Amino acid sequence: MRTRPRLYVSYSSEMALLPTWTQKIAALAFLAFLVIVPFGVIPGLGFLSDNDWLKLLSRVAIFAIGALGLHILSGLAGQVSLGQAFFVGIGAYTAAVLGGEVGKSTWGLGLPIWIWLPAAGIVAALVGALIAPTAVRVRGIYLAIVTLGLVFFGEWIFRSTPFITGGAQAGREFPSLQFRFWKEEVPFLDFTTDGSWFGISVTSEAKTYLLLLIFVIMAVIITKNIQRTRTGRAFMAIRDRDIAAEVMGVAEAKNKLIAFALSSGFAGLTGAILGAFVGRLVPEGFSLFMSIQFVAILLIGGIGTVSGALLGSAFVILLPRIVQDFTGFLASVAESGSGFFSWFAGIFVSTGIDDPGIVSTLPGTSPGLNIGQFNLFLYGLLLIGFLIFEPLGLYGIWIRVRNYWKSWPFTY
Amino acid sequence: MTLDLLVFAQAGGQEAVDKFANATSSGIALGAIYALLALGLVLIYKATQVLNFAHGALAALGAFFAAYLATVINFPGRYVTFLPTTVQWILSALVAVLITAVVGLVLERLAIRPMIGEPLFSVVMITIALDIVIRTVTDDLIGTNPRPLGDPWGADVVNIGPAVIAKSEIATVVVTIIALVGLALFFRSRYGVAMRAVAFDQEAAMAQGISAGRIFALAWAIGAGLAATAGIFSSLFPRSSIGVSNTTAFFAFRALPAIVIGGLDSITGAVVGGFIVGLAESYAGAYLTGATFSFLGLGFAGVMPYLVMLVVLLVRPYGLFGTEEIRRV
Numbered sequence: 001m002r003t004r005p006r007l008y009v010s011y012s013s014e015m016a017l018l019p020t021w022t023q024k025i026a027a028l029a030f031l032a033f034l035v036i037v038p039f040g041v042i043p044g045l046g047f048l049s050d051n052d053w054l055k056l057l058s059r060v061a062i063f064a065i066g067a068l069g070l071h072i073l074s075g076l077a078g079q080v081s082l083g084q085a086f087f088v089g090i091g092a093y094t095a096a097v098l099g100g101e102v103g104k105s106t107w108g109l110g111l112p113i114w115i116w117l118p119a120a121g122i123v124a125a126l127v128g129a130l131i132a133p134t135a136v137r138v139r140g141i142y143l144a145i146v147t148l149g150l151v152f153f154g155e156w157i158f159r160s161t162p163f164i165t166g167g168a169q170a171g172r173e174f175p176s177l178q179f180r181f182w183k184e185e186v187p188f189l190d191f192t193t194d195g196s197w198f199g200i201s202v203t204s205e206a207k208t209y210l211l212l213l214i215f216v217i218m219a220v221i222i223t224k225n226i227q228r229t230r231t232g233r234a235f236m237a238i239r240d241r242d243i244a245a246e247v248m249g250v251a252e253a254k255n256k257l258i259a260f261a262l263s264s265g266f267a268g269l270t271g272a273i274l275g276a277f278v279g280r281l282v283p284e285g286f287s288l289f290m291s292i293q294f295v296a297i298l299l300i301g302g303i304g305t306v307s308g309a310l311l312g313s314a315f316v317i318l319l320p321r322i323v324q325d326f327t328g329f330l331a332s333v334a335e336s337g338s339g340f341f342s343w344f345a346g347i348f349v350s351t352g353i354d355d356p357g358i359v360s361t362l363p364g365t366s367p368g369l370n371i372g373q374f375n376l377f378l379y380g381l382l383l384i385g386f387l388i389f390e391p392l393g394l395y396g397i398w399i400r401v402r403n404y405w406k407s408w409p410f411t412y
Numbered sequence: 413m414t415l416d417l418l419v420f421a422q423a424g425g426q427e428a429v430d431k432f433a434n435a436t437s438s439g440i441a442l443g444a445i446y447a448l449l450a451l452g453l454v455l456i457y458k459a460t461q462v463l464n465f466a467h468g469a470l471a472a473l474g475a476f477f478a479a480y481l482a483t484v485i486n487f488p489g490r491y492v493t494f495l496p497t498t499v500q501w502i503l504s505a506l507v508a509v510l511i512t513a514v515v516g517l518v519l520e521r522l523a524i525r526p527m528i529g530e531p532l533f534s535v536v537m538i539t540i541a542l543d544i545v546i547r548t549v550t551d552d553l554i555g556t557n558p559r560p561l562g563d564p565w566g567a568d569v570v571n572i573g574p575a576v577i578a579k580s581e582i583a584t585v586v587v588t589i590i591a592l593v594g595l596a597l598f599f600r601s602r603y604g605v606a607m608r609a610v611a612f613d614q615e616a617a618m619a620q621g622i623s624a625g626r627i628f629a630l631a632w633a634i635g636a637g638l639a640a641t642a643g644i645f646s647s648l649f650p651r652s653s654i655g656v657s658n659t660t661a662f663f664a665f666r667a668l669p670a671i672v673i674g675g676l677d678s679i680t681g682a683v684v685g686g687f688i689v690g691l692a693e694s695y696a697g698a699y700l701t702g703a704t705f706s707f708l709g710l711g712f713a714g715v716m717p718y719l720v721m722l723v724v725l726l727v728r729p730y731g732l733f734g735t736e737e738i739r740r741v
Contacts, residue, residue, distance in 0.1 A: 080533050134722065138729050141463050141676065144536050145668050146725065149718035152665070156715045160708070243739055288665075292540055299537050373548045380544035387538045388526045 015228050017221070034213055038206035054205040056321055061212035062274050064313040065219045067297040068306065069266025072223060074295070075304040076232055077259035078239025080140070083147030084267050084294040086154035089286030090127050091120035091268025092174070092275040093164050099175030099276075106172045107163055112180040117272055124268020125261040132260035136253050139242075151288050158283035171282035174275030177208060208277065215273065216310075219266065223306055226262065235259055296379070300386050302395025311394040319382075320375045327359050327371060426574075433575035435698035436691070438650060441581035443690025444588035445642050445651070449667035450674065450682035451595065452638035458611040458677050459631030462524055465539040467639050468664030469546035470512055474640020475561065475647040475656035476553055477508035483562040498564040509640045515546075516636025520629050528628070543661075551658045558657035567649045580648040587641060592683065595634075599679075603630060611677075639664070666693070666714065669721035675734020684732065689717040 008014035018024045036042060037057065040049030047053060066088060073079050099116030100108035131150065138146055158165045166172030179189035191207045202210075226232045234255045237245035246252050275281055293316060301312020327349060334345040348358050349368075360368035369377055390396050449467060456464045464470075481487040482504040489500035523542055527535050565579040598604040609617035610627040618624050646663045647656040670689040674681025697713035705712075730736045 074533065080536060082536075134726065138725055140532055141536070142672060142725065142729065144463070144532075145672050146722070148665070148668065149715075149721060152715055152718055156711055159711065292544075295533075295537055295540075299534065303533065369548065369552050373552055376544055376548045380541045380548065383541035384523055384538055384545070387530075387534050387541070388523070391530065391534060 017224055017228075031217075035210070038202070038209050039200070049206070051203065051205045053321075054203075054209045056318060058205070058209045058212050058277060060314050060317045061209070061216045062270055062277060063293070063297065063317055064216050064310050065273070066267050066270035067294055067301075067309040067313050068219050068223045069263040069270070070294045070298055071304075071306065071309045072226060072235070072266070073259050073263035074298060075309070076227060076239060077235040077256060079135070079256065079259065080144045081147045081263070082144055082288065082291045082295065083150035083154075084263075085286045085288065085290035086147075086150045087124045087128060087264040087267035088271035088274065088290060089154050089158055089283070090264075091124040091271030092281060092286070093158070093271075094123040094268065095120040095272035095275055096172060096174050097164055099272075100173055101175075103166070103172055105163060106166050110175075110183055112182060113175065113178065116175055117269065120272030121265040121269040124271070125265030128264025128267075129257055129261040132257040133253070135260060136256045148288065148291075151286075151291055154286055155283070158286060165283040168284065169282055171280050173280055174278070176279070177211065177276050212273065212277075215269075219269075220306060220310070227306070231255070231258060296383055300383065300393050302393030305395050307398075308393055308395040311398075315394060316379075319379065323375050323378055324371055327374070330359075430574045431698060433573065435694050437572075437575040437577045438581065439691035439694030440687065441577075441584050441650070441690070442694055443687035444584045445646050445663075445686075446667045446670045446690050447683045447686030448588055448591060448638050448642035448645070449664050450670040450686045451591065451679065452635035452642070453667065453671050454674075454676065454679055454682040455595075455638070456631050456635040457671075458679075459607055460520075460524060460528060460628050462527070462535050462539060463676070464635065465536065466519070466543040466546055467635075467667070468661040469543045469550060470516060470636045470639040471643025471646065471664050472554075472656060472658075472661040473515065473546055473550045473643070474508055474512035474636075475643035475660055476550055476559065477511050477640070478505045478644045479559040479561045479647070479656050480553075481505075481508055483560065501562065501564050505641075505644055508644065509637045512640035513633040513637035516632040516639075517629050519546075519636075520632035524632065525625065525628065547658075547661045550661065554656060554658060558652075558654040560655035561644065561647055563648055565649065567653075578650045580645070581650055584645045584648075587645065591638060591641065595679070598634075603627075607631060642667075666717050669717035672721050672731055673724045675731030677735060678731070678733035681731055681733030689720060692716050692720045 008019070013019060018027055033042070037045070037048050038054055040046045042048070048057070066084060069087075070081065070084050073081050095116045097107050098109050098111045098119050099113065100106070101110050102108040135143060135146060159168045162168075162170075164172075177191035178187035180187045191211055192204050194201070194203045195207070196202065197207075226235075234245070234250045237248070237250050238252055238255055242252055271286075297312035297316045298309060299312070300315055301310065302308030330345040331349045333342055334349050336342075349360070358368050359374040360370055368374075386393055392399070449471065453464055453467055456462060482489070482501055486500075486504075488503040488507055489495075489497075492500065492503070495503075519542060523538055527538050563580060565583060568579045569576050570579060570582070571577075599608060606617065606622045607627050607630065609620065609622055610624050614624055617627075642664070643656070643660060646652065647660055651663075652660070666689065667686065670685035671682055672685070673688055674683070674685030693713050693716045696716040700708055700712055724732065728734075
């Protein structure tokens, strides 16, 4: 039996979080890798412990939480939603009001993190539950438009409540990642200053990264547990055939409401952590583009799987940085070297006013897209490519690679 | 409406009548643009079951082409200098609409055709991705400064009764009526009947020898052309004093409520929804402002379409004219 990993002899073993030893060991190894990343001891990947890379990885973690929320709603319950940014905003501003300091014209109660962080999730979940009855009435493409409208509503509400959001283009300060019992001066756990843990010195970026890593692991476990219990199975039944599910006794409206509430709750937590992580946010940030980013994370990663949501977050958030570095590299090749590669790089990169190319490294009006535009352009093209050629996303690619090696050297 | 006029006339006299007439006329002109956008969206949705989120980007692209042709290279104009400038500009606009229609054709072939019949989420996302790509390219083409369209009407206005109406607004309404009549005629033509057949039952239509692919392409071309028309008129004087800019593309998102109000698969619904949304937005802009309504905050007129949409959806989940979907296990 031990040599047949796909043979399950009991339901509990089939439903386990990590059913096989290979998966247990791989998960543990990956986790160990993630934990030692900020200490820069991994050969070849030492650059990941740079502060800007750690910040990017932290951002990946933050977006992964929101993406897991959307995974519950869209991946499991099958409800198309473009409204995730609205709930992220609700969470962020709940946290700001409860945990932030009083500004010149903004509200703030200055409560500790153990109040504002859960509250952000709960308030966003309540708002989600409030909206769910309306959303349950419509389905398919109508739901997409209604949730899109939610984002525009949110933008208007955030713009019109400057005492909460700090007003358009101004923004406000958010609470920081400091753990206090109550409002005492010195926090007992501070993630905003450098320090040393067990004799190892850690920067504030490394600390924040590790804290967010814990948050993501918790979010993953919660999502996985929802997925393999009664509620998750009800979601999937509704996704696959809603009327059939109802006939079998799955309460459609109730479960959709739960899915909306859970998804919004995760989004709210994302908002609160994002605010605390960035420090200052403008209300325009919670726009349609943010919603699109969450949907893109799911679709690029592979819809319907937790690993897909995680892979997608890493891909979508790290892509701009990789593109930027790569463009810089191409520009340096085109500038300095000669020969085929230099010529080839020169086609892509425009380094001056008269130099045609797809991307320009100069700010202003040189030919070609600037680096920000090129990122968006590539982002759109990648989405189209994934949707057409690999609908299962990165997870689907991984499955194919795995299946190839599983039966190697045979083709099947 | 007459009753409203009476009430306003009693309350504020001539001033109130003027305000109402102006709000109504600009609402109708705005509604005409929404109706144009909604027509394109519904046409594409009916034929291919795809809701085109890239509509706004296509509209901005069309407006850019018009601005480029009319003001930079003066394309058909320089060969036909004997024509009046108004006609020259209309020719430029027509060429811009045609180019955008070709872009629509190409998009359909490259990105939409492989996605027909895929899950809804993917189809929605592919048009959003198209929107990102087209909008990025359009933004780069437009450049950092907005481009004026060089239209012959400028900021000219005419007085019709109590209302002050911009000439370009009249042009918008006229063009919308032409587009509507054209579409009505098209649906009676050979290809129009084929498109209706495909929209009704794709397989049955194909069994009759209709090429569904060609119909899809046609729908996207016409839809993109309508988008470009709407984009051009949304970049003219009363809507935008500066021409086509990087915010033009977002205009189309306000036409989405119009098609939901009218029903996604109804041409009549698109037109009615467009005018409802236009009037609602215009009235909200005229009446829900000032100190009394300061609690509504900034830009309430912009979310008004979505408010109307929510109310309609709560009463009729498939819009006013949409067909109710029959759900089977």
